[in-house]
Amino acid sequence: MYVDQYSIIKKPMTLGDVVTRLEAKTDLSTTKRRDLVSAVRTAARLLHRSPEDLPASVEDLRNRLADIHPVQASISLKRLANVKSGLVAAIEMTVTTCRIRKRQRPRSPAWATLVQSTPQKWQAYTLSRFSHFCSSQGIEPTDVSDDVLVRFEEHLSKEVLTKKPEKIVKITRQTWNGLAERVHPELPALTKPPSRRVLTRDLSTYPASFQADIEAWIARLETVDFLEDDGPAKALRPTSLRNVRACLRQFADALVKSGVKPDELLGLSDLVDPETVKRGLRYLRERDGGNRPSHHTIMAQLIAVARYHVRVSGDIEKVLKSIQAKVSVAYDGMTDKNRNRLGQFRDERNIDLLLDLPRHLVSKAGKVKDAGRNQALMVMHAVAIDILLACPMRIGNLSSLSIDQHLTWRGEGREQRVAIAIPGSEVKNRQPITIDLSVETSKLLDRYIHSWRPKLEGSSGNALFTQTNGNARTPSRFGQDISRTIKRETGIVMNAHLFRHLAALLFLDKHPGEYETVRRLLGHKNLNTTTKFYAPFETWRATERYETEVLQVRRAVK
Structure with missing residues (x-):
């Protein structure tokens, strides 16, 4: 049947x-x-x-x-x-296949004593969930092991709607090992898993001749020799030099991981042989699951080395350029990631949330009695966001703002304003940044400097956004802090660079087709760059106008 x-x-x-x-x-x-x-x-x-x-x-x-x-x-x-x-x-x-969660049992006496003995409140908070889990399983602190932590992660994954169980387990492990090392030596240490980060070999593991060749290339890029016919027209900035060194180090590491012995790399000439280049790129493509923008960047550095340092023949240079073309990732304007993130602002409510965020943060900080460092950081982020809204500069310029060098107070009384002036020599595209902040933003900045910034360690220096050592905040870390603040308070996902795209979006929404103004605002040297990036915004609005003006008429007729 x-x-x-x-x-x-x-x-x-x-x-x-x-x-x-x-x-x-x-x-x-x-x-x-x-x-x-x-x-x-x-x-x-x-x-x-x-x-x-x-x-x-x-x-x-x-x-x-x-x-x-x-x-x-x-x-x-x-x-x-x-x-x-x-x-x-x-x-x-x-669901019959789901294990019934028992009502949270009290901690066992041993666990209660351990949690209460933690030197810091955050340590007790971190171990709270783990202590209850172990108590429910009859596991005492001295019986904790790597296997117990695995079971704890399984419990979080299958029975609890908490975010990122793996992150909770990671923090639990770190807290536990810290207590075992410094407070409770009787507790068993937990094994730290291998890092998932892609680590490259240090240059010191290569022959001295290879290291010296890299330094010679870097020295050529950081100085301008007017007597050298094909020398660089301008010296590279420290950030650019670090990127060059990183590219060469990453490619050398890729060769080693593909089977080349480190002592076989005696100089940069060993990196730019076409067959060697193909070998290294095959490894990178297999590791990264296809072409990535970083592969194209590495190839650009290798071609520069081949042409100006190793001085290969024209035929070999053509082969290298052909290889570069095959690993390039073409972007016709804005990346999909940035385009998708800008899509959040098609909802006008998100525009309002972001524009109001600086005031919201300052108000939130001001409501805390005996406000301290955390509230001062909140106001710091409010000022940074307000400046980015007014002048969408790159995060490197924002984080390095100096009170003495870049800020000037103009006017008096209620109409006093702060001007920001950054010379072109400090800007990526060499275009100077000058702007007079609004009275409202100026007042917020002044309030931060006089009332909130002194609550931060290192505030005696000139850095507007200071670290504890008095130096300016690092661009990458400061950018992450700003992104986290925006996500936490509004749910909007964006990085500091997206402020530049958002500025263009908001302006073109009110003034369609005025790309020249956007070019000046963002400091683009070429109008074609501006048009290529932001013309798609016109399509968004055109679709909405069609919906409003045409389809609505059709529905009205019905």
Whole structure:
């Protein structure tokens, strides 16, 4: 007899099934049943799906819900937490394959003593979840092992809707090992897993002749010799020199990892042989899963070395350029990543959230009694964001602003304004940056300098955005801090460089086609660069105008 195999395949449970089972349960009070069903339906609504389309899996739903931000979802943080908690409870009650989570047991005496003995509150907070898990499993502090941490991660992954279980485990391990090393030597240390970062070999592991050749090339790039016919027209900045060194180091490392012995690399000439170049690029492409922009950058450096330092023949240079063309990643204007992130601002509510963020941060910091370093940092980020909104400069210029060198106060009283002037020699494209900040932004900046900046260590120096040692904040770290602040407060995902694109978007929205103004605002040397990057914005607005002016008329006729 024929049996339809598809009819006997058990379909995975969905949240729709969870709702159906909840409504059929007779051992729940009316209020409890209503709250759990509401949590399931609300979670589905936040994901813009129906309950029948979503799997009844905590592990799957965690990834889907991880990007839900309360501000973007127009929901309070507490309500979102309650929805997630109710969703997990609903799944546990209705999915037979899900282990029922026991009510959180009190810590065992040994765990309670350990947590209470931590020198810092954050250490107690970090170990809280782990201590309860171990207590529920009958595991005492002296019995903790790598296997226990693995089980803890499995518990977080399959039964809890917490974000990034692997990060919680990492912090738990670090906190535990710190206590074991400095406070409780009787505790067993946990094994630190190997780093996932791609680490390159240090240049000191190569022959001295190879190291000397790299330094000779760097020296050629950092000085201008007017007697040298094909020498550089201008000296490279320190950041550019670091990038050159990094490219050469990365490629040498790729060759070693592909099987070349380090002592076989005696000079830069060994890097630019066409067959050697192909070998290194094959390794990089296999490691990175295809071509990456960094591969093209490495090839550009190798070609420069081949032409001006090794002085290869014209035929070999042509071969190298041919290889470079095959690994290039063409971008016709803006990258997809930046274009997608700018899409957030098609929602005017996100524009309002970002524009109001500096004031929101200052207000939030001012409400804290006995405000200290954390609140001062919050105001620092508010000032940085306000400056980027007014003048979308690169993060390197923003982080290195000096009170004495770059800021000037003009006017008096309520109309006093701050002017920012950065010479072209400090800007990537050599175009000077000059702007008079608005009165409102000037007041915020002045308030930060006089009332909040003194709460930070290192404030005696001239750096506007100071580190504890008094130096200016590093561009990469400062940029990350700004991005995290924006994401935490608004749910908007953006980096400091996106402010430049956003400025163009907002201006062209009000003044279509005025690319010359955008070119001047962003300091582009070539108008074609501006047009190539920002012409697609006109398509966005054209579509919206068509929707408003044409389709609305058609609907009105109906």
